[in-house]
Amino acid sequence: MPELPEVETTLRGIELKLVGRVLASVAIRQPKLRWPITPELSHDMVGEVITHLSRRGKYIGIHTQKGTLIVHLGMSGSLYFVAADTPPMFHDHVDFCFADDDVWLRYTDPRRFGAILWTTNDWLEHELIKHLGPEPLSEAFNVDQLYERAKGRKVPIKTFIMDSKVVVGVGNIYANEALFQAGIRPDRLAGSISKARLGRLVECIKVVLAAAIKQGGTTLKDFVGGDGKPGYFKQELAVYGRAGQPCVVCEAPLIEIRQAQRSTVFCRHCQS
Structure with a gap:
């Protein structure tokens, strides 16, 4: 954040x-x-x-x-x-x-x-910027690009899409949410996921980020926008921060694991 x-x-x-x-x-x-x-x-x-x-x-x-x-x-x-x-x-x-x-x-x-x-x-x-991957809401971020980058990669898909050299700006909150919408377990290896499912993930990343921008972002603790107001996307979160609560789709308890020292929440029934 x-x-x-x-x-x-x-x-x-x-x-x-x-x-x-x-x-x-x-x-x-x-x-x-x-x-x-x-x-x-x-x-x-x-x-x-x-x-x-x-x-x-x-x-x-x-x-x-x-x-x-x-x-x-x-x-x-x-x-x-x-x-x-x-x-x-x-x-x-x-x-x-x-x-x-x-x-x-x-x-x-x-x-x-x-x-x-x-x-x-x-x-x-600038050294901090020139190696960044494509913008997630641009046409440069697409299924062909993601599929090529994912080939042979033996890292969890959540870690993979949070890599700024693969795609920029998909942080922990929105990675959790996009993977839930795409029905993909966050611990699946990136290289094991079919092109069709990666295409669905690309679509979900774009939808989640666009919706979050429309709501002014997500305020969990101390974020305020340029107008001094908090973000309201927190009310739309389906999995992040909801470990142990019922899934909004199947009502099974959501599971929390740790990946790269970050909280990951998913539904074992809706995501595979």
Whole structure:
């Protein structure tokens, strides 16, 4: 957390208020995130006009003519607007202040696993981004691509689809949900699944992520979107976080196992 729907929700929540704004200052209170914020950021962006925003995987690009601010929300980060001069709380690490507005963009991250990086090169060629797999909601992510990548792979299918080099943005919550909709056990080996079933999985990944974006993402603990509101997809979860509860289809108790130190919940009757 946050996963792709939460990142996309954040982008959509801040985009309209950011584009065209002139950055007046950057207040860095805590530079020690996953990678340290370089001191140059506080003056390299000052005076720059924000031209547009984009997303690649779980990375948000805030673009100016001079360069791109790359933001990753980590496990607990949020970007949202606050009224100017709103006193910062302990975990409010960075403020982006604008010359022509009475609101600031604030970055909050209790666990400090996120990142705020600045590049004057093509941001898609950044070391953290250039090796990412296709976007899950794009045509580049399809059954042919997934089937070729899965051939001979002896890793659980859930682990496989969470690999950002296979497809970006399918985090733990949405991997659980997509596999349930596709009727595939999360511990099935990726290379053992037929092309037809992988095609169904591709469709389910797209449906689940699109629905989550429409609902503003999933708030389990502390995620808020760019408008400061929580995500409401939690009410739609069929398996994630429901271990021991009845399956929404067959009413059998849902099973929980651990995969790569993450919770995996599935139905032993509906998924095979």
